[in-house]
Amino acid sequence: MNRDKLKMNSVMMTMQSKAVNVGLARSMVAALASQCDAVTVNALEELKVAVSEAVSNAIIHGYENQEDKQLILRADLLEDGILIAVEDEGVGIANIAQAMEPSYSQDPERMGLGFAFMQSFTDRLEVESAPGRGTTVRMFKYFCQGDQKNACQA
Amino acid sequence: MNRDKLKMNSVMMTMQSKAVNVGLARSMVAALASQCDAVTVNALEELKVAVSEAVSNAIIHGYENQEDKQLILRADLLEDGILIAVEDEGVGIANIAQAMEPSYSQDPERMGLGFAFMQSFTDRLEVESAPGRGTTVRMFKYFCQGDQKNACQA
Amino acid sequence: MALKLECRNDALLVWVNGDFDLVSAAEFRQKVDTALEDQRPRHLIVNMSRMTFMDSSGLGVLLGRLKLIQNRKGRMFLTGVRPEVLKVLNLSGIIPLLQITKTEDEAMALLRKGAVK
């Protein structure tokens, strides 16, 4: 998911694998995306859900709720959208395709909608993972629908 | 400024030396500090000013407004307050004591109040710097005034 | 997030304030399940007019409570749902399984009339 568009801004955040940091990640990404005047409220809302899912998964599944682990959130603001990467060094995923199927969840208390939401709410989703090697989820989201003129001037 | 208090949460953010990121740093620190229910609105406002000053200085003075450099913001939420470190790898400061004096500024367009504000709005301020070696500003701020009962439960 | 709970007639009313994510979902589950156990209301009405955000963790907890309510042959209502939260609900397939109303009074009225699916 290497895009050649001009990079307007770029942030990396390292945080502990704590549930409270899901909200922190969300606020940071929303604040960064808001630097682009062209971003729609709608796109911002969807982006927040997608980030929330990826970070929650790293905490719950990747680190199995151990709070003292580190996860990394990278966000690159491009001319027309935002590129997000959420990385954990947790248990990893053996069968990525299966894990990404809607309503597949290893946790009986969960609905298995995390990946489905990331898929629906972003324009591109890539998962890199191997058992014992952690997981990286990359997402790209356009700021607005097919409007060339609304390029970001942040 | 090593404090033995329990660390509740801890975040590191790496960002570009762009003016827009002053606001990003502020929002992140405010969101982190808000994880502690005991934090007063007053403390939050003061903390935001202090962070704003330190990050602005790294951009304007440390990197002399070059936008493609990296700065690091570390924030550790403790039981009773927050520890902030802002690091740049910029020009550094030759005479730290002089630089910290109110109304000393190398920039005629500025008032030389940045350090004075950091000093007034936090409870402890430390500056580590050397010419050519960059600058690290560390600040600690209590969440509320002398209230042992209001320890953070984040 | 801040939660408020209240039992009214045969229904448990819950107000959810702020973001409904991993943190608040845990709190919601614990408090609502305790109230469902202790006070044995049949129906559940969740006032979402001040819920500013919901992700699949929030949704999952709602679905879990729906199952408990269905087990006791009760009805579940979501009231005052904001557009951004509705979008998440729409994707989940949960909507046909419960009732959405504007206010909790509307929900209470429907319950009194027995006019619920």
Next chain:
Amino acid sequence: MALKLECRNDALLVWVNGDFDLVSAAEFRQKVDTALEDQRPRHLIVNMSRMTFMDSSGLGVLLGRLKLIQNRKGRMFLTGVRPEVLKVLNLSGIIPLLQITKTEDEAMALLRKGAVK
């Protein structure tokens, strides 16, 4: 931040919306200085009722404009200052050098009466 400028009689009125920091200070300086040059108002009234934050970058730009206004023997007013912003102003020593009023109408009235320091 969003800025609005308007010339009324002999005064330039500026509304500052949002955070007044390094980013917005640059925009403020550029737009206000252009208006001061082009339209030659004598006085400056800054409506701060929607300014949610100010740091020393914002403050420095205000002080810079104060000097320009003093050079043309005009007066500078800050109106609708919020408590959190007032705290920063208080630390700066700028307050005795200008006039603080609740609204811009008050400021305009004082200007008409010539009742300003």
